[in-house]
Amino acid sequence: MLSIIGTVGVPACYGGFETLVDNLLDEHELDKNITVYCSSKSYTKKVSRYKNANLYYIPLNANGSQSIPYDIWSICHAVYKGTDNILLLGVSGAICLPFIRLFSQVRIITNIDGLEWRRSKWSGLIKKFLKFSEKLAVKYSDVVVADNKAIADYVKSEYGVEAEVIAYGGxxxxxxxxxxxxxxxxxxxxxxxxxxxxxxxxxxxxxxxxxxxxxxxxxxxxxxxxxxxxxxxxxxxxxxxxxxxxxxxxxxxxxxxxxxxxxxxxxxxxxxxxxxxxxxxxxxxxxxxxxxxxxxxxxxxxxxxxxxxxxxxxxxxxxxxxxxxxxxxxxxxxxxxxxxxxxxx
Structure with missing residues (x-):
């Protein structure tokens, strides 16, 4: 089983991560039970299946202040349902990963996005939280994915961890x-x-x-x-x-x-x-x-x-x-x- 967490959802209606997931689901050779977690706030029509995946809706916004409980809820639900693999897109919910590791052997692959804590739009407190979440994501994930070599170099110098570099299709x-x-x-x-x-x-x-x-x-x-x-x-x-x-x-x-x-x-x-x-x-x-x-x-x-x-x-x-x-x-x-x-x- 594979659970994909951290996006608004599919069909893609927002940004880069959503487009990534939409295109990953286009592949039929991936013989897995796939669940994509979606925000019910973003879809007036809620379908249960899309392409080759099951959709599960969380009644929170996937962005802004609700992104943290949104991701945590999704992660905990996926673990409860017995998923084997989690693809976590972004670090908002990574604060729960130490807790998950206490009782689950789920394999976690985290794309840490673009060093979200450095973005100028965030206040100092939010930046500190996101940096802490990034640290936990790197520490408690089985695989860290960076979408750019410059970010992979940062992960290596900051945490001593080798990240897999996977970009986006265009x-x-x-x-x-x-x-x-x-x-x-x-x-x-x-x-x-x-x-x-x-x-x-x-x-x-x-x-x-x-x-x-x-x-x-x-x-x-x-x-x-x-x-x-x-x-x-x-x-x-x-x-x-x-x-x-x-x-x-x-x-x-x-x-x-x-x-x-x-x-x-x-x-x-x-x-x-x-x-x-x-x-x-x-x-x-x-x-x-x-x-x-x-x-x-x-x-x-x-x-x-x-x-x-x-x-x-x-x-x-x-x-x-x-x-x-x-x-x-x-x-x-x-x-x-x-x-x-x-x-x-």
Missing amino acids: DHAVVDRLNLSDEGYALALCRIEPENNVGLILEAFSQTDKKLKFIGNWDKSDFGLKMKAKYQQFENIDIIDPIYDIQTLFEIRQKCSFYVHGHSAGGTNPSLVEMMHFNKDVIAFDCNYNRASTEDRAKFFLDIKELVECINNSQLINNAKMMKEIASRRYTWKIVKQQYFDLFR
Whole structure:
């Protein structure tokens, strides 16, 4: 038996972990009784089966302050039901693992996500809790998974533990045959948070004539509303609400001039590896995670001045084919699924 814990649930309707699980379930050779734990708060229609998995609903939100009891409830239920393997995605519920180890031999594989405690959006107290949870997750898991070599290096130096590096697939984003064109706009896509250098990107484009389409959840935070109010007045900046339809995203991605990736945390970012499949030039914020994901072959920036220079000289950037080659070699769901299945077996 395999229990997958730590996501909003499937069908995928939220983020990277949910997309991961959705694609893992697409594999029928994994002959196991699989249960995916889902948040009943996120699904108006609650089905009992999806693809080759059973779904079990927890009446709590999977994100925010309820994520901790949500994960703990899921872990305890899975152990009570006699599961053999737990795939724990994230460290929120790891505080219960020492207790679980007192009476269960369940095999625990934990993807520790992108060093959640470092994210600037959290208060000092929450950061301390998440760091403590990370420590417990590494100590009490049988296998630790990192989605980026930079995170694996951190786990080794911080805890003396070797982590398995398994990234994300991005090929699901290419839903049709690519018909590449350049309609004169740059593209940025992310959750609207300070750590994704949203302000830096917007300010840089406001100093140029290059058109920018920036897709994100602008209305979900005071920060997003502030950025939207300040920069939507610029004629070359198109502030776009979240787009979840993958066909619509496909059309926007394949018609852009280049992609700007501002994430400074979180390991291997799904939005980046998805875009690398589109054979478009990539300009990325200069941090060890993005360098590891792109094998140092993207064009990098650290501040507004450097990004303005990249934008004004974008015709000289020529890394599109390399991004596509790396994505095809490392970031397909066939590769990622096989890596996870090897751990389950």
